[in-house]
Amino acid sequence: xxxxxxxxxxxxxxxxxxxxxxxxxxxxxxxxxxxxxxxxxxxxxxxxxxxxxxxxxxxxxxxxxxxxxxxxxxxxxxxxxxxxxxxxxxxxxxxxxxxxxxxxxxxxxxxxxxxxxxxxxxxxxxxxxxxxxxxxxxxxxxxxxxxxxxxxxxxxxxxxxxxxxxxxx
Ligand code: RP5
Numbered sequence: 504x505x506x507x508x509x510x511x512x513x514x515x516x517x518x519x520x521x522x523x524x525x526x527x528x529x530x531x532x533x534x535x536x537x538x539x540x541x542x543x544x545x546x547x548x549x550x551x552x553x554x555x556x557x558x559x560x561x562x563x564x565x566x567x568x569x570x571x572x573x574x575x576x577x578x579x580x581x582x583x584x585x586x587x588x589x590x591x592x593x594x595x596x597x598x599x600x601x602x603x604x605x606x607x608x609x610x611x612x613x614x615x616x617x618x619x620x621x622x623x624x625x626x627x628x629x630x631x632x633x634x635x636x637x638x639x640x641x642x643x644x645x646x647x648x649x650x651x652x653x654x655x656x657x658x659x660x661x662x663x664x665x666x667x668x669x670x671x672x
Contacts, residue, residue: 514576523591542554566586
């Protein structure tokens with residue numbers, strides 16, 4: 504039987520999918536069950552509110568919300584749930600994603616949204632942060648994250664060993 508999704512990856516439009524699928528890839532690598540939905544704070548506000556209000560009871564433990572421009576999705580969802588919400592700002596043509604970043608990060612007191620980097624790096628980091636939250640109650644995931652961090656460090660050591668600095672060493 505398929506496992507219940509622990510994370511909801513939501514986004515304002517299908518145009519966000521190429522970025523948000525980076526989060527899905529991380530969950531696939533670590534075998535974390537997730538679900539993907541398109542919900543818009545502005546274009547389908549009632550559906551968004553219904554999703555947010557029922558998300559905890561449905562069994563989700565973390566919500567990742569990607570949006571661009573006047574990116575209110577993460578904030579609106581955070582206002583309607585007690586689950587942790589991580590916002591991913593999309594890069595935009597006009598303002599390069601600064602609009603999305605400020606819209607997500609500048610939340611009023613009492614309604615936090617954890618905001619990550621603009622674009623694909625942000626989507627990946629959102630997934631890693633979500634897994635770190637989930638790992639508080641999941642030893643297997645905790646070990647997987649420790650291995651992931653060890654691999655990052657090993658990658659840097661390898662680059663350092665392979666470094667040809669041209670300085671005679
Ligand atoms: C936001 O508007 C979406 O999150 C997307 O980043 C942006 C543009 O949406 P489309 O016009 O491409 O549907 O709501």
